[in-house]
Amino acid sequence: xxxxxxxxLEQIIEEDLAAGLSKDKLRFRFPPEPNGYLHxxxxxxxxxxxxxxxKYDAPVNLRFDDTNPAKEEQEYVDAIKNDVxxxxxxxxxxxxxxxxxxxxxxxAVQLIKEGKAYVDGQSSEAMAEQKGTPTTPGVDSxxxxxxxxxxxxxxxxxKNGEFEPGTYVLRAKIDMASPNMLMRDPILYRIVNKAxxxxxxxxCIYPMYDWAHGESDYIEEVSHSLCTLEFKPHRELYDWFxxxxxxxxxxxxxxxxFARRNLSYTVMSKRKLLDLVNSKVVSGWDDPxxxxxxxxxxxxxxxxxxxxxxxxxxxxxxxNVTDVSLLEFCIxxxxxxxxxxxxxxxxxxxxxxxxxxxxxxxxxxxxxxPEEPNSGTHEVPFxxxxxxxxxxxxxxxxxxxxxxxxxxxxxLKSAYIIKADSVVKDSEGNILEIHCTVDLDSKSGSGTEAxxxxxxxxxxxxxIAHAITAEIREYDRLFLDEAPDAHEDRNxxxxxxxxxxxxxxxxxxxxxxxxxxxxxxxxxxxxxxxxLDKDSDPSNLVxxxxxxxxxxxxx
Ligand code: ATP
Ligand code: MG
Ligand code: MG
Numbered sequence: 143x144x145x146x147x148x149x150x151l152e153q154i155i156e157e158d159l160a161a162g163l164s165k166d167k168l169r170f171r172f173p174p175e176p177n178g179y180l181h182x183x184x185x186x187x188x189x190x191x192x193x194x195x196x197k198y199d200a201p202v203n204l205r206f207d208d209t210n211p212a213k214e215e216q217e218y219v220d221a222i223k224n225d226v227x228x229x230x231x232x233x234x235x236x237x238x239x240x241x242x243x244x245x246x247x248x249x250a251v252q253l254i255k256e257g258k259a260y261v262d263g264q265s266s267e268a269m270a271e272q273k274g275t276p277t278t279p280g281v282d283s284x285x286x287x288x289x290x291x292x293x294x295x296x297x298x299x300x301k302n303g304e305f306e307p308g309t310y311v312l313r314a315k316i317d318m319a320s321p322n323m324l325m326r327d328p329i330l331y332r333i334v335n336k337a338x339x340x341x342x343x344x345x346c347i348y349p350m351y352d353w354a355h356g357e358s359d360y361i362e363e364v365s366h367s368l369c370t371l372e373f374k375p376h377r378e379l380y381d382w383f384x385x386x387x388x389x390x391x392x393x394x395x396x397x398x399x400f401a402r403r404n405l406s407y408t409v410m411s412k413r414k415l416l417d418l419v420n421s422k423v424v425s426g427w428d429d430p431x432x433x434x435x436x437x438x439x440x441x442x443x444x445x446x447x448x449x450x451x452x453x454x455x456x457x458x459x460x461x462n463v464t465d466v467s468l469l470e471f472c473i474x475x476x477x478x479x480x481x482x483x484x485x486x487x488x489x490x491x492x493x494x495x496x497x498x499x500x501x502x503x504x505x506x507x508x509x510x511x512p513e514e515p516n517s518g519t520h521e522v523p524f525x526x527x528x529x530x531x532x533x534x535x536x537x538x539x540x541x542x543x544x545x546x547x548x549x550x551x552x553x554l555k556s557a558y559i560i561k562a563d564s565v566v567k568d569s570e571g572n573i574l575e576i577h578c579t580v581d582l583d584s585k586s587g588s589g590t591e592a593x594x595x596x597x598x599x600x601x602x603x604x605x606i607a608h609a610i611t612a613e614i615r616e617y618d619r620l621f622l623d624e625a626p627d628a629h630e631d632r633n634x635x636x637x638x639x640x641x642x643x644x645x646x647x648x649x650x651x652x653x654x655x656x657x658x659x660x661x662x663x664x665x666x667x668x669x670x671x672x673x674l675d676k677d678s679d680p681s682n683l684v685x686x687x688x689x690x691x692x693x694x695x696x697x
Contacts, residue, residue, distance in 0.1 A: 149456065149457045150457070150459055151194070151368060151400060151457060152197070154366070154398055155194070158365075163365070165199075166200075167363075167392065168194075168198045168366070169200055169202070169362070169363055169364050169393070170201075170202045170203070170364060170365070170368070171191065171202060171203040171204070171205045171237070171367065172187060172188050172191045172192065172204055172233070173369075174204075174205075174206060174207065175206070175209075175213075175412075176214045176215065176218035176339075177210070177213040177214050177215075177218060178412030178413075178415060178416055178427070179221050179222070179225070179412070179427040179428070179434045179436055180222055180225045180226075180434065180436075181410050181415065181432075182403065182405055182410070182433045182434075182448070182451075183405070183433075186452050186455065187368070188226055188229060188231060188452075189448075190368060190400070191368060192226075192233075193452075195231075201235070203235045203236075204223070205237040205239065206219055206236075206240075207239050208238055208239055208340065209239050209240070209351065210334070210348060211334060211336040212334060212336050214338075219339070221427070224436075225435040225439075228435070229445045229448060230449070235362070238340060239355075239358050240340045242357065242358055243349070245361065247301070247347075249386075250312060250331065251297065252387075253330075253386060254290060254293045254294055254297060255290055257315065258386060259293070259312055259314050259315055260286055260287075260288050260293050261285060261292075261293050261297055261310050261311070261312055261313075263285060263296075264284070264285065269283065273326050274318070276321060279318060280326045282318055283313070283327065286327070297312055301345075301346070303335075303346045307332070307335055308333070311331060311333075312329070312330045312347075313328065313329055314328055314383075316328070322378050322379075323375075325382070328350070328352060328379060329350050330349060330352075330353040331347045332347065334346065352376055352383065353383060355367070356380040356381075356383050356397065360387065360391065360394075360395055363391060364395045365393050365396065366395070366396055366398060367380075367395045367398070369399055370400065371401050371402065371461060372402075374399045377399070400459065401458040401460055401461045401462060403452075403455060403464060404461070404463045404625075405433060405464055405465075405466050406463050406464070406466050406624045407466050407620070407623070407624055407626075408466065408620060408621060409621070409626055414627060415432065415433075418620075428440045430615070430617055430686050431643065432620075435448070439661075440673075440676065440686065441686055442477070442671060442672065442673030442689075443688065444473065447469075447473040447475075448472070450472045451468060451469050451472040474671070474689050474691070477663055477671045477688065478513060478665070479514065480511070481663045481664050482517070483509060483511055483512070483664070483665045484651070484665070485522065485604055485651075485666065486614075486650065486651040486652065486669065486672075487529040487603065487604050487649065487650045488614055488646050488649045489531055489532045489533065489646075490530070490532065490650055491529065491530060491532040491573055491576065492527060492528075492574065492575045492606065493527070493528045493529065493560075493575070493576045493578060494527055494575050494577050494578065495528070495578055495579070496563070499526065500526055501526075502526065503524060503525040503605065505523055505524070506521070506522050506523075506556050506557055507519040507522070507556065508520055508522045508555070508556045509556070521654070522605075522654065523605045523607075523608040524557050524605055525605045525608065527605070528603045528604065529650050530576075531602070532573075534546055534601050535562070535576055537573075544598040544599040545599045545601060546576070546578075546601060547562060548562050548563070549561070551581075552597055552598070552599040552601050553584075553601070554600075555586075555600050557586060558580045559580070559581045559592070559597055560579065561578055562577070563578060564576075565577070601668075604652050605652075608652070609650040609653065610650070610653055610656050610683070611648050611649065611650060611651070611683075612649050612651050612683035612684065613645060613647055613649070614646040614684075614685050615643060615675065615685070616644040616645075616646070617643060617644075617686070618643075619642060620638065620639055620642050621634070655683065656683075658683065659674060660674050660675065660676050660678060662674050669687075669691070670689060670690040671687070671689050671690075672685040673685065
């Protein structure tokens with residue numbers, strides 16, 4: 143009955159619905175920890191959860207998993223909200239694990255009263271040693287059989303700030319012989335003497351991820367709690383905790399796991415991205431070389447391209463690495479449909495049309511987007527002196543060179559056919575000017591016989607007298623290695639690409655671009671896609687190269 147194919151998580155949901163789960167009980171969440179900016183891996187989780195919300199017409203909460211005040215900040219909360227909204231998704235509720243601190247605390251007290259949790263005052267080393275190994279049972283903590291009264295008193299004193307960090311923790315009393323190490327009396331609370339970005343100094347004990355996450359899902363009545371594969375062994379603990387607190391809500395959340403999105407030639411963990419920011423290898427979280435949503439946005443990526451990428455890369459059961467060229471394919475395809483075509487010359491050489499009247503100029507019309515029939519045209523001034531790209535001219539072209547060479551013709555885009563006659567050089571032999579004759583009957587679109595002539599090459603150009611200058615930033619991969627953080631013996635920073643940023647200070651652009659606004663996207667004809675950067679001001683426009691017209695990495 144389903145025409146489209148379902149991914150394995152959708153299959154699980156369909157089975158649950160078939161087994162009697164009411165569709166209006168479906169609820170999802172995206173649960174970022176506000177300890178950094180979101181990256182393209184998070185986009186996979188966002189597109190998955192919000193995509194399920196759209197598919198099943200179910201609410202999706204944005205839940206900040208803010209249980210570690212040592213690493214979390216309001217700046218990150220704001221950036222995360224901005225990024226999710228920019229991707230085009232609307233959350234049902236904005237939630238915070240910290241909103242549930244009291245409820246979580248009360249449940250912990252209940253666990254103590256039921257003899258299912260105890261305060262442990264040993265060092266973390268001692269506790270780690272007692273845990274044993276997956277094949278040998280652990281050893282009970284000497285605190286494991288403290289009386290309920292003593293545990294309640296100790297836990298209260300922990301909460302009241304009477305102890306130093308690291309002196310006491312609250313542990314669940316589960317099974318020190320479990321083959322699942324996570325079940326060997328895991329920690330529920332630790333002491334952290336740090337102000338929290340939302341609860342200030344109200345608390346000095348903070349719940350661990352495992353204790354907070356499923357319980358937050360339960361409070362919010364999340365039906366399917368989707369997380370990445372490394373949490374698979376946590377599922378047993380997730381369920382054990384839910385068993386203890388379950389008070390009859392109609393939804394019992396279900397944790398299911400999918401593979402993380404990895405991308406070639408970059409790193410994705412927030413800790414490593416923070417390293418790049420702190421060490422000033424990049425200019426910030428939104429440096430256009432970063433795999434962050436904010437970096438990709440600044441680079442010129444669109445929400446549509448990122449969503450398309452998530453779609454094409456799909457949801458997997460096993461870890462894998464997605465090639466970055468798929469991401470580039472998605473943005474190229476999107477911008478091809480939407481970006482206005484303009485002309486700019488990055489490495490100029492002067493061209494003089496010797497038979498074009500001095501002092502004359504005329505207005506030509508450049509098609510805004512041939513992919514979009516109703517996109518119209520814009521005006522481009524043309525005159526006797528132009529810039530073209532230095533690499534578009536060779537004195538001796540040879541039979542495979544379809545650009546300009548002495549004695550040969552090319553068309554200037556949306557203008558005229560020209561023929562190169564001679565060059566002017568400096569004393570070192572560098573070409574200063576190319577002198578050409580223009581066929582004045584060959585104007586593009588004029589319908590004349592001369593305008594229909596076929597010539598092999600078409601070049602982009604700008605009129606020198608009318609051009610504006612701009613700074614261009616071209617980016618290459620940030621890392622030279624396909625998987626920079628997969629080397630056990632070497633730090634990922636050793637694989638940085640020293641040439642990942644190339645700045646061109648004086649590019650010449652057609653004057654139409656003077657009206658560009660930050661974030662506007664253009665195809666510079668024959669060069670690639672570019673977007674106006676936030677570093678721009680009216681006297682210094684800065685364009686970021688988003689991606690070239692073709693995959694230059696393809697072999
Ligand atoms: P990081 O190591 O980058 O900090 P994290 O998993 O600790 O990642 P969270 O903020 O906790 O980051 O993640 C929020 C949600 O996004 C979680 O459900 C997490 O599983 C998911 N997520 C994070 N990274 C990826 C990824 N690379 N691919 C898919 N989902 C991811
Ligand atoms: Mg996490
Ligand atoms: Mg993390």
